[in-house]
């Protein structure tokens with residue numbers, strides 16, 4: 334076990350002892366219920382403490398935990414607020430439903446009769462009660478959560494800006510609009526708090542982790558603090574929308590790392606690597622099923638979850654000595670080959686090239702159809718058609734689940 338993971342384990346064990354010793358069983362159960370919304374075994378709530386400074390590989394950072402914001406406190410804190418959540422994509426769905434389940438006043442604002450409107454109705458938001466056209470929702474809100482697409486945040490800003498009046502809080506889940514203001518022209522009024530809560534994962538995961546009684550990691554930041562309470566509000570809102578742990582960042586650091594990561598190993602790089610590996614297997618006479626199993630299925634179903642659960646060394650130890658030797662030899666080769674690409678990518682993010690592309694593409698009226706066309710092309714690639722058949726053999730496969 335590495336020294337970092339040992340330290341983490343010890344700190345978590347210590348915290349659970351503190352909680353366990355300090356609380357009678359009944360109080361502990363109600364704490365657990367309040368933190369995760371349902372009864373959970375004592376072991377599942379280890380490490381409950383509000384704020385902690387932790388050593389991340391030699392660097393001390395502050396982490397905020399939702400344990401400081403148990404449901405009664407959260408509800409009391411926001412009792413005079415209306416969260417106007419503008420946009421109902423992946424994040425609108427996850428954050429909106431979580432905040433609603435946490436008992437807060439939430440209204441959704443989206444284009445009337447668009448796809449998001451339809452999805453919001455499907456999720457139980459009621460037109461005229463909790464679902465409104467964008468401008469109406471903003472007028473009702475005290476906390477304006479801008480979860481429109483980053484391109485739409487820019488194009489709608491001239492109409493939205495005058496409605497963000499003094500005393501309201503402006504909230505984003507990405508540093509995009511604010512940091513790249515020369516391209517987006519989003520410049521907030523000087524008399525409102527401007528904060529960021531950026532869940533580090535898909536909005537679908539924001540929802541599923543919340544329902545499982547866990548919480549996603551989120552980055553939080555303050556751009557403008559006129560009330561002196563902006564940071565506190567960011568933390569409370571992060572908890573409200575389903576975060577478990579909150580990490581400090583800045584708007585700049587969030588947007589650079591996020592745009593970089595999703596174009597890199599989170600999405601773009603891994604798609605490219607899967608495809609390249611598959612292609613060479615096929616060129617060498619391997620069948621589609623063998624190429625897919627050896628590339629995607631084993632990665633996602635067997636090895637990557639091991640990395641996720643306990644780290645890279647754990648995954649290595651779960652594989653043969655033969656695999657370990659070869660992978661250890663080839664890892665630096667891939668690292669060296671990819672470093673210049675990652676350098677180029679970071680620069681393309683930092684200098685705004687990626688921002689301008691996103692604004693152009695997603696600013697089109699046909700953004701949904703254009704994207705659907707490209708995704709359909711991927712879906713039709715042999716690798717993913719083979720994958721469809723491989724998945725269809727899983728015991729839990731249901732034909733309507735894809």
Ligand SMILES: NC(=O)c1ccc[n+]([C@@H]2O[C@H](COP(=O)([O-])OP(=O)(O)OC[C@H]3O[C@@H](n4cnc5c(N)ncnc54)[C@H](OP(=O)(O)O)[C@@H]3O)[C@@H](O)[C@H]2O)c1
Pocket residue numbers: 419420421422423424425443444447448449450479480481482483485488489506507509531532533534535536537
């Ligand atoms: N997706 C994630 O998991 C994730 C994770 C962390 C942070 N974020 C950030 O969260 C924010 C929201 O992202 P998202 O993925 O949830 O949404 P998204 O898919 O990027 O955007 C969808 C929303 O934008 C609306 N929209 C698009 N063009 C519009 C226009 N011209 N006028 C009015 N509305 C328009 C859509 O409404 P219609 O249906 O009417 O088109 C829909 O409600 C972004 O800042 C994003 O970077 C996202």
Ligand SMILES: CC(C)(O)[C@@H](O)C(=O)O
Pocket residue numbers: 533534535536591595599
């Ligand atoms: C889910 C991601 C990739 O982390 C997010 O950054 C997004 O833009 O959707």
Ligand SMILES: [Mg+2]
Pocket residue numbers: 507591592595
């Ligand atoms: Mg992103």
Ligand SMILES: [Mg+2]
Pocket residue numbers: 532533534591595
């Ligand atoms: Mg992200």
